[in-house]
Amino acid sequence: MIQAITFFLLTIVLIGSAICIVLKKNLFHAALILMLFLFAMAAMYIHLKAELIGVIQVLAYVGGVTTFILFVIMLTAKITDKSEERFNKQRILSIVVMAVVFISFVSLSVHLSSKKMDYFSEGPQTWVKINENTIKDLKNKITEDKLKIIKSLRNKEFSIDLMTDTLKASGFNQMEIDIVMKYAVTQNEGITIIGKLLLSDYVLSFELISVILTVTMIGAIILVKKEESPCL
């Protein structure tokens, strides 16, 4: 319920700010609305329980990129000039293209979603897992036979609903379910796991992105370097 309201609110903010960015004549305003957009996007990430990305979005995008864009706008654009045309001659064709692309995306995804696919029919979930720590924590808190059932469920990925349903079906009452849920590992998107993955499975990309960032830094500096005048 809350999720739905959050989602729709954020949807409206996102779409509204995007349209404003695209259509606004004043570039400065567009940049500021970009900040709003990015904040809303971060909120959307958090709504999707990817908190890390939300935080990083705020830090990197809002704090970094938008500031940088604002600087450049102030350096280069003629903000006060209101007589400039916003759009070029590709206006109409762009609308057509945009509509076609959107319709194709939507139809494709609707078509695909009509097929029965694993995991996608329910939408973003929280996933819980029962591992050894959970069992250790739950040792004293629930009865032995329930523990046995829980042991049989360990190291399997479950969504919350599914877990609840499974436990209910195994004869757990709500209080026990809450206890289990408290100690079940829900950190699927947590920074721990991301850190672990970055340095094990995705270490190459990690290193490469660092190289790219270095190169970008150097490149940007060189690009904006002023030509040295012969006489100093």
Add this chain to the structure above:
Amino acid sequence: MGEYHWIYHYVWMVPLFPLLAFILTLFPQVRNIKWTYKGAYVAIGAMGLSTIYSLFLTGRVISDHEFKPYNGYLRWLTAGNSSIEIGVMVDQLTAVMLLMVSFVGCLIFIYSRDYMRHDKRFSRFFNYMSLFAASMLGLIVANNFLLLFICWELVGLCSYLLIGFWFEKTSAADAAKKAFITTKTGDLGLTIALMMILWASATYGNNMTFNFVTPDEKGFFNILPSVPTWVLTMIALFLFLGAMGKSAQFPLHVWLPDAMEGPTSVSALIHAATMVAAGVYLVGRCYPIFAAAVIPLVVVAFIGAITAVFAATIAVTANDIKRVLAYSTVSQLGYMMLGLGVGGYTAGLFHLITHAVFKALLFLSSGSVIHGMSGEQNIWKMGGLHKHMKYTCWTFAIGTLALIGFPLTSGFFSKDEILASAFTFGEHSTHTIPFYLGYIPLLLGLTGVFLTAFYMTRCFTLTFLGNKVRSNVQPQESTLWMILPLIILAGCALLLGLVGIPKFNFFHSFIHFTRDSVGVETALYKFSSEQEGVNWIIMLISVILGFAGIISGYAIYGYKIQERFTEIKNSIPTWLRYYGNMGFKGLHFIVKNKYFFDEIYRYFVICVNLMIAKFCFIIDQFIIDKFVDLWACIMIWISRIKRWIDDKIIDAIAVNGWSYISIVSGRYLTYLQTGYVQQYIMIICLGIIFLTILGVIAK
């Protein structure tokens, strides 16, 4: 082989000696350097050796009681089972011919050493003469047709070379060509005969062979009984065609008078004694073929008789001393053929031998006369030479008497035997040849006797008798080298007759070909006209005719006769004199121009040939060449069309077209690069849409 004396085994050396002389005279060391006459000595030496060898060979042949012909051969060409062999053969005919040819040749070579001494091509003369002698001797000893044919052609070649020896004279070069081509026309017949022999021996015998006769009964003569008569007739007639060419019989006689353009030694050796005798020798050698088929012999006899009289008539009007002797040779050759044809095998061959001797004698002495008269050959410009050239005069006289058939000379016996055979032929043939036509050879022969006496007396009278020379030349006698052969030949001319005296006809019994010679029973035995006795009547008639000829000849052409003749002329009535004069002049005109034979040949043979050649040339030039040109034009046009196609179509489409497309498309596609980034992004998006649509459609 063992029973043969060694002299038979080496008989191939007889042609070899002149051949070595031929090769030796090719080398420059033997050439005429500063008149050293080395070539002459080499040639004379070679011929001398051949003469000595032949002399011993003949002696051995005579003395061998149980003589069987020697036949030695070696395999030359082999093809599968059959092979062609060449080899030598010795029988009585071979022996006497060898002796005659080498002896006369040797004497003529001795004579030529002085006759040709001022010639600048002295050694070459002896070169050619040696080659000729080698091939003639080879022809005689050949034991098969192939070797005979090879030597036949070689002899013809040497005749050409020697007649045209002084080729700077156009007339000599033309005469050489004429001789060669005319004899070649006869050789065509010989070639056909050879082919037929090969075929006949393959068809009717067991294997193909050219051999005359072989000990193992495989030669051509051995298989004669099994060959049908028409084949033999054809072979014999074609053989006689070859003999006609070489021996200057009636239609092909035209080359012999012109052959006098060559040096006199050449005329003596080749055109009197030996080469022209080759034809007679061929008929004699192949006599079994002729005898088995009787018709060719009759043809031979008639053509011989016609030739004898025909040539004698022309000789009456000849003014060149050598022409007279040339026509005389033709006439005597006719006699030889006549003799062979009527069945007088021995007679014809005996006449061949004696004629060789006295005709060589006559030619050599006429050469001496020409030499002494510094090149003058017209008898009307000579006269009274008996005072200046005694030896020549006496030898010429002896030769003349022998030629005429004066009693007790060699010519008398041989000619008489021919006439006797002719008479017997006439007698025996009354039941086969109708209307007494079988006597025609005899009658023509007798006519020839009269004519021979007439023209030889005329020639002798005009040349030697008289008081003074009719031209301004001072004649001189010839040197010893030239006189000596004359004397020797004169002696032989007188004495050779003794060999063939009737009643004691040694020659006859020597050469008489029967089964001994070839081992074959022939039809001739039924046909033979060999005389065992003497036919006194014919002998008397011929002697009377001879004397008549001598007397009339001397009467008409002799000294101081002209005045008496004018008296006789005036006593004839005018009309008779007028018509007689006209007729006589007309006849004289025809005969003097050789019955226009040369002109006939020129217009009917040579011109036709040239017209055909020109016609073919025109066809080739204008039709066939035009086809060739047409093809060439077509090819050129095709290549032009292809070039056009290649240039305009293929190059335009495949080569230039692509480049054009590239350039033009490039020119227009450049406009896509507007430089507007947003347009590029637009194009990307349009591309995405396009691909999506494609994907949807494909689904």
Add this chain to the structure above:
Amino acid sequence: MPVIYYVILSSLLFCIGLYGVLTRKNAVAILLCIEIMLNAANLNIIAFSRCWPEPARGTIFVLFVIGLAAAEAAVGLAIIISYYRKSEAIDLDNINLLKW
């Protein structure tokens, strides 16, 4: 929320951004719209990542995307600044030096 909602949302944002990229004349405005597009893509990835029981694949992807977006924004702005130094306008209609 069914994931299809997130897909539609992200595609809508993407198309809006696309419109802006194709249409706006100012270079910096185009960069803003590019940021919109990138964020829309990030949203899509995160939404799908959440549907999956495996931990944090999409998150890491998005991490890199954010990093790359920042880098690309930096370089693009650097280019714009240097172009502004050369000629006073950054109106994309006039930047056509690569024209044929």
